[in-house]
Amino acid sequence: MTLRVQILKDKLSQSLGLPFQELLPESAIKQAISELKIKYKKRLFDPIITLWAFLSQVLDTDKSCHNAVSKIIAHLAEEEVEIPSSDTSGYCQARARLPEKLLEKLFNSSAKNLEEQMTEDHLWYGRNIKVIDGSTVSMPDTVENQKEYPQPSSQKPGCGFPIAKIGVIFSLVTGAAVALCIDVLNTHDIKLARKLYSFLKPNDVLLGDRAFCAYADIVTITKLGCDAVFRKHQSRTTTMRKGKIVGDCDKLVTWHKPKRCPKGLSKDEFDALPQSITVREIYYYIVIPGFRTARVSLITTLLDKSTYSTLEVIGLYGKRWDVELDLRHLKTTLGMDILRCKTPSMVRKEIHVYLLAYNLLRSLMWQAGTTYNTPPLRLSLQGTRHHLINFIDKLEAVTLQKRRRIYRTLLKVIVHKPVPDRPARTEPRARKRRPKAYPSMTKPRHELRKQLQTA
Structure with a gap:
């Protein structure tokens, strides 16, 4: 168990953790855990790995827990360690154990x-x-x-x-x-x-x-x-x-x-x-x-x-x-408009993780903009997310020196196409693509099912 946890921490800190190391390094997470006096058992999904997996989950276009667990399995697949179960219950329980205050x-x-x-x-x-x-x-x-x-x-x-x-x-x-x-x-x-x-x-x-x-x-x-x-x-x-x-x-x-x-x-x-x-x-x-x-x-x-x-x-x-x-x-780019968690406590945690991921993307845009003399607010947040996701696999499998070079390349491509400044831009408030012609629900789903069965 200890070996698997250390492998995951190393890989996550080298890939997802690298762009955010100034704002959210492992030491900062440990310090927050210590200040809040949070106690936890030694298990695969400890607070640090769970948090990194949660961040990866909200940044991805596929936000399912199954996809998040699959990434963890993929990180361990090339190592000579026991592969965890693909069942999501362990990860979901670990997310529920994360304190809101943390x-x-x-x-x-x-x-x-x-x-x-x-x-x-x-x-x-x-x-x-x-x-x-x-x-x-x-x-x-x-x-x-x-x-x-x-x-x-x-x-x-x-x-x-x-x-x-x-x-x-x-x-x-x-x-x-x-x-x-x-x-x-x-x-x-x-x-x-x-x-x-x-x-x-x-x-x-x-x-x-x-x-x-x-x-x-x-x-x-x-x-x-x-x-x-x-x-x-x-x-x-x-x-x-x-x-x-x-x-x-x-x-x-x-x-x-x-x-x-x-x-x-x-x-x-x-x-x-x-x-x-x-x-x-x-x-x-x-x-x-x-x-x-x-x-x-x-x-x-x-x-x-x-x-x-x-x-x-x-x-x-x-x-x-x-x-x-x-x-x-x-709400639209990162997908916070429709949350996925089924309890109020987890909903609040999900919102905080979304805003944490948003701030970390903003920090990456800030570093790219200040490094290459481009206004950070003129950079595309969606483009930054795409580049980050595509570069993560490259960052985790190379030496330290090469990793730094790839990271500099990441910053350079983020500022490659800044969003144009278009003041007073006007567009009609109308949609061209028609939605599917399904009626809206006016009765609970179980009542509609009964109607279908008796029809």
Whole structure:
């Protein structure tokens, strides 16, 4: 058993582990296990091998447990050791033994380590920009998942899937996810955001859409020593007759404390809010054909117009769209949109592993971009994943010197075809390929089976 474990650790660290050795080396995993005081038995699927196999599983296009176990068997096939069973129960039990806190800690560490590689040249006026947004993920229709993350109330029982709401903060510089919150579907984005503000650091600037533009939240962000740039909530009217005009379509306005305590705030939190705050309001027009929004009103706590000009703030908010692309990478490119685990605990673990794998890919893109003087955000995450998967087999079967040369080649091919910058690109929101003409389920599957049997 000990020999097989060591062989797997060597092979995985040389192949899958090599590109991520700066952010997730074996020593970092062991340190996290030690800090959390996690005890485990000596078996083939110990926490380190299980984690590497889990990462490999979410990075692959075939995300089945059978494929993950098959890779482990293939790693051991050429060695003179006993081959493990192809049954997936041992691996699935090992994944279930992984503590959620361990995966959460490793995810947070991956984001922190990547951000430490940023320099002053990467910042916006010396400020680190973070972007926040919410989304949803679905999961298998099991009793446990339905109880923890109920399906939409508009769907009939047995005809829908459990859905979880996630809130994520991304770094605008690296593209990495830096904070995560998971809750039920009917949770408002702002409730998720209030659980994520603790991950902000002094001098950060937070971008968000109008769902986050609330009086209490702007106060909270400024108390943390940070600033915010949000789109103004639709419930607030826009007029240039009030406030101090500081430029074209740019003014300072005073917001007063709400008369009633908003939902989601305790009475003590509401009482602690100041009676008024001063914010800066900027509005502008979008005249690009095909864009849904014609007029945008921004609210920001960046009050100094001489330092943060109107055009610079507008340009900064224009980059908020990057968070939509980051979420698309997670859900569509990596396949997190539809999860596979059948219990709420495993669902949360799967989400954390997806975000950990996403951050590790971002770290590989960052290293490739900084090595070959290409903006890391202009690199293709899908292309990076393809190159990584194709290079893994080559990395594990060569000498150390040759492995380093192959790794340098990997970085070079990642930057070979950067994604073109296409501002104001417009495409019709329509699909050409028609879906199959199957009807949607309006009854549980067991009732439909009975109809077929009696027909």
